[in-house]
Amino acid sequence: MTRGFAAAISAVWLAFSFSTIQAEEAAADAQPSPGEAAWAAADAAKQTGPAKIELRDQASLQLPAGYIYIPAREGKAVMDAMGNQTDDRFLGLILPESQAGWFVTLDYEPAGYIKDDDAKDWDADELLQSLKDGTEAANEHREQMGIAPIEVTRWVETPSYDASTHRLIWAAEARDKGGADQDPSINYNTYVLGREGYISLNLITAASAIETDKSAARELLSVTDFNSGKRYADFDPSTDKVAAYGLAALVGGLAAKKLGLLAMVGAFLLKFAKIIFIAVVAAGGAIMKFIKGKKEAAEGAS
Numbered sequence: 400m401t402r403g404f405a406a407a408i409s410a411v412w413l414a415f416s417f418s419t420i421q422a423e424e425a426a427a428d429a430q431p432s433p434g435e436a437a438w439a440a441a442d443a444a445k446q447t448g449p450a451k452i453e454l455r456d457q458a459s460l461q462l463p464a465g466y467i468y469i470p471a472r473e474g475k476a477v478m479d480a481m482g483n484q485t486d487d488r489f490l491g492l493i494l495p496e497s498q499a500g501w502f503v504t505l506d507y508e509p510a511g512y513i514k515d516d517d518a519k520d521w522d523a524d525e526l527l528q529s530l531k532d533g534t535e536a537a538n539e540h541r542e543q544m545g546i547a548p549i550e551v552t553r554w555v556e557t558p559s560y561d562a563s564t565h566r567l568i569w570a571a572e573a574r575d576k577g578g579a580d581q582d583p584s585i586n587y588n589t590y591v592l593g594r595e596g597y598i599s600l601n602l603i604t605a606a607s608a609i610e611t612d613k614s615a616a617r618e619l620l621s622v623t624d625f626n627s628g629k630r631y632a633d634f635d636p637s638t639d640k641v642a643a644y645g646l647a648a649l650v651g652g653l654a655a656k657k658l659g660l661l662a663m664v665g666a667f668l669l670k671f672a673k674i675i676f677i678a679v680v681a682a683g684g685a686i687m688k689f690i691k692g693k694k695e696a697a698e699g700a701s
Contacts (some may be wrong), residue, residue, distance in 0.1 A: 411570055425527075426539050433479075433480045434480040434481070436476075436480075437473070437476040437477045437479070438477060438480075440473050440476060440479050441469045441473040441474065441476070441492075443473075444470050444472075444473040444596055445467050445468065445469050445473075446462065446468045446470075446494075447462075447464075447466070447467055448463045448464045448465060448466045448467075448468075449461070449462060449463060449464050449497065450462045450468070452468050452521040452674070453489075454490055454505070454507060454508060454598060454623075455490070455524065456626070457593060457595070457596075457598070457625060457626060457629050458507075458570060458591070458593065458598055458623060458624060458625075458626055458629065459624045459626065460505075460619065460622055461622040462493070462622070463618060463619075463622065465495065465497065466493055466494070466495060466496060466497050466615075466619070467494045467495070467496055468492070468493050469491055469492040469493075469494070470492055471489055471490055471491045472490050472587075473491075474489065474492040474504075475489055477491075477492065481561040481691065485511035486567065488506045488507055488508055488509075489504070489505070489506055490505035490506055490507055490598075491504075491505050492504060492505070493505065493600075493619060494591045495615065499608075499612065499615075500604065500605065500608065501602055501603060501604035501608070501612045501615065502602070503600050503601060503602045503603075503615070503616065503619060504599075504600075504601045504603075505598065505599070505600055506598070506599045506601075507596060507597075507598050507599075508596050508597055508598075508599065509593060509595055509596040510596045510597065510640070510642040510644075511596060511639050511640035511642040511643075511647065512594060512595070512631075512634045512639050512640065512642060512644050513592055513596075513597060513642045513644070513646055513649075514641065514642070514646070515560065515562060515565065515592065515645070515646045516544075516547050516645065516646075517645070517647045518560040518562065518567075518646050519648055520572070520632065521558070521646075521647050521650075523554065523557050523558060526558055527551070527553075527554055528646075529650075530551045530571055530650070531551045532590060533575065534549060534550060534551050535550065536577070547575050547576065548575075548576040549573045549575055549576055550573065550575075550576045551572065551573050552571075552572045552573070552574055553569050553571070553572050554569070554570070554571055554572075555570040555571060555572050555585050555587070555606070555609055556568055556569055556570040556587065556613070556652045557569070560646060564591075565591060565592040565593075565631040566589065566590065566591050566592075566620055567588075567590040567592070567646065567649060567650075568587075568588070568590075568617070568620070569588055569650050570586060570587040570588060570609070570613070571586075571608060572585060572641050581604075582605050582606050582607045583602055583606050584599055584600045584603060584604065584605055584606070585603070585605065585606050585609045586602070586603055587601070587602040587603075587604065587609060587612070587613050587616045587619040588601055588602075588649075589601070589617070589619070590615050590620075590649060591603070591620060591623050591624070591625065592646075593629050593630060593631055594625070594628075594629050594630060594631060594639060595627040595629065595639070596633050596639070596642075597609045597649075598623060598625075600616060600619050600620055600623065602615065602616035615700055644660060653665070654655050654699075
């Protein structure tokens with residue numbers, strides 16, 4: 400994923416066999432696997448809404464009730480255990496407190512002030528074609544790495560930009576080339592622009608669930624704001640850095656690169672949402688198991 404799109408579950412993790420899980424269950428006294436240890440640490444560090452989440456010195460997110468935030472350090476360990484790379488732009492993960500099968504990655508990209516003039520004139524069809532062309536161009540490299548080629552097929556959410564709040568939303572469907580995957584994953588991309596860069600909130604879910612799950616991404620976007628002095632309106636043209644690209648690049652060129660990297664780590668195999676939680680629960684380390692267990696214990700004590 401580019402930095403902010405590192406949110407993907409690797410095919411290696413998805414291929415984790417149930418026989419392996421059963422063997423781990425049988426060895427109850429054995430040391431926890433890296434994945435189990437990562438999820439246990441994430442559970443210990445998690446914050447549940449309502450809570451104010453500070454996003455470095457740039458912004459804050461008013462986490463609503465029903466959501467869980469995993470800080471950057473613990474979130475990175477979870478991502479690493481699943482075979483996904485992150486870097487210093489990564490701000491953490493957000494998951495539902497329910498058993499809904501999605502998650503959101505948070506990133507801050509210090510790109511500078513992004514001019515949004517091009518949003519007035521962009522053509523959705525041209526942007527989609529740019530995504531298709533960029534993804535197709537990257538397929539040769541993916542095939543050299545032994546990774547199946549993908550193709551962008553359609554808009555799931557046509558790019559829309561609110562100039563008054565400086566928020567961008569878009570989502571495209573990408574499938575295995577030839578369409579063998581019947582329920583591909585969707586990356587529902589949301590951004591809020593600031594004076595020195597932007598924050599991205601990337602929701603990963605299945606195509607069959609996107610109409611329901613995208614409301615979570617929109618809600619989280621709406622409660623993410625830059626701090627005073629860091630807001631888009633605080634830009635000072637005499638001193639501040641201007642980004643090397645405009646707003647359309649977050650949907651066009653940069654997005655094509657993002658889709659390619661996501662494919663490399665199996666993001667579009669997002670049967671993950673159900674499989675990953677089932678697998679980790681079976682292994683004894685799922686955050687959902689911890690949450691549910693604590694709720695039941697609290698109810699039993701009351």
